[in-house]
Amino acid sequence: MCISTEFLAEAVYLSVDPYMRAYSSKLKPGDTFLGSQVAKIIESKNPKFPVGQHIVGYFGWRTHTISDGGTTTFGNAPMIVPNIGTLPLSLALGVLGMTGNTAYFGFLEICTPRVGETVVISTAAGAVGSHVGQIAKIKGCKVIGVTGSDEKGKWLVNELGFDHFINYKTDDLDKALSECAPEGVDCYFDNVGGDISSIIMRHMNNFGRISVCGAASTYNEKEAKASTIQRSMISFNLKMEGFLVQRWNDRWNEGIQQNLKWIKQGKLKYRETVTEGFENMFEAFTDMLQGGNVGKVIVKV
Ligand code: NDP
Known part of the structure; x- marks a missing residue:
């Protein structure tokens, strides 16, 4: 009652x-x-x-x-x-909700991607990662998704339009990145942290931008540790910024409406x-x- x-x-x-x-x-x-x-x-x-x-x-x-x-x-x-x-x-919980706005604001506001730049995304076949990659394509970037299975990777390339995928469980990530992105990486959307991120950061271009969205590989760890990324950050003049999507609460509807528009235009797919x-x-x-x-x-x- x-x-x-x-x-x-x-x-x-x-x-x-x-x-x-x-x-x-x-x-x-x-x-x-x-x-x-x-x-x-x-x-x-x-x-x-x-x-x-x-x-x-x-x-x-x-x-x-x-x-x-x-x-x-x-x-x-x-x-x-x-x-x-x-x-x-259900999309109000995903592509038209919190995860959709995480992709929209967390990528565009922090990575500030430019046409022709190379973008790498970790946990790329997840809710946020698959969305970020499609926004990056809409913005005219080359997109590489790092994921944990070939099946997921094929979905990214064949259906979502990613340029390449790398299976971090079976491929040598360092070598695969040199092959897929010999020009270097301009933007990294980091969903995972840990070793995967350390390797990707060694491929960044000068003045590259890293949006730190998630740390899936470290959620079991009790304490945060500064790893060995500082060398890459210094050598390549990198900018790395973490965020909570609630930072953009005052622009929430803007993200929802833009993602809805892209879905209706057939530019944004979801699973x-x-x-x-x-x-x-x-x-x-x-x-x-x-x-x-x-x-x-x-x-x-
Ligand atoms: P996902 O759909 O990407 O699901 C999690 C994926 O993480 C799994 O499918 C798996 O993919 C991967 N994964 C799990 N454990 C590991 C590991 N140890 N190493 C590598 N990969 C792992 O989740 P979401 O899209 O919902 O979220 C993505 C990230 O964004 C999360 O870290 C989440 O916490 C964060 N987030 C942050 C927000 C913010 O405001 N900053 C808001 C919303 C989400 P695979 O098979 O490819 O390994």
Whole structure:
């Protein structure tokens, strides 16, 4: 039963994201696991959130939530799902939501790509990486995706228009980069950190830009360590900048609308790895951490 300005929301799709691994170490037994979801309002005393409306809420891993429309323990206040026509609502968690804006702002604002430049992306077949590569193509760049399987790499090249892929599990990354990008790398969109990033940074051109989005290879480590990247940074006059996408909260709708426009123009494609059943959240999460996904990972309740 809702009181005053409260509403009751029922989860429809839950988002599964790598950042959950990093944050999970702070949780205690009995805490609700964090995360966002698309939910439908099924009861409401709040005129801003009427019954039947779909919202994106940071409610954690739960099927039903009572909210007053304010911020939650996990993040932003619930947002109304923008009008995306006949496209699937789950996209509000991916290409038309947080991961889409991560790709849009994190790449364009930090890498500032120019026509003809060479861009390398790690975890390139994931939700963010596959999106960044397509924006880089739209901007006239040469794009190389680093990923963990040939199947994912073929999708990047054959369907998304990447110029090359490198399988970091089976290829010699250093040698493959020399072959694919003899001209050097101007922009690196880093989703992974660790050894993969160290090798890529040795191929950067003078005044190259590195957008540090994620650190999937280090999320199990307790403490951050300055690695041995300083030599590359000095030698090539590199600029490296980390970000949280919430930095662009005041421009959120700009990212959504531009990504929606590119989808409608056929310039931006997406894939989702969808698992059915709320009870399978954990399996979907661990599968993603082992590279089992292509594109955005979603659980359909
Ligand atoms: P992905 O869809 O890319 O899924 C994770 C992928 O990471 C896996 O499919 C796997 O791909 C790869 N991976 C996992 N472990 C390792 C490892 N040890 N070494 C190398 N690769 C690994 O996730 P997202 O697109 O949702 O997110 C990409 C990155 O962006 C994440 O690090 C995430 O935390 C970060 N992020 C940051 C935000 C910000 O505001 N800064 C916002 C949103 C996301 P493969 O098979 O290719 O190895």
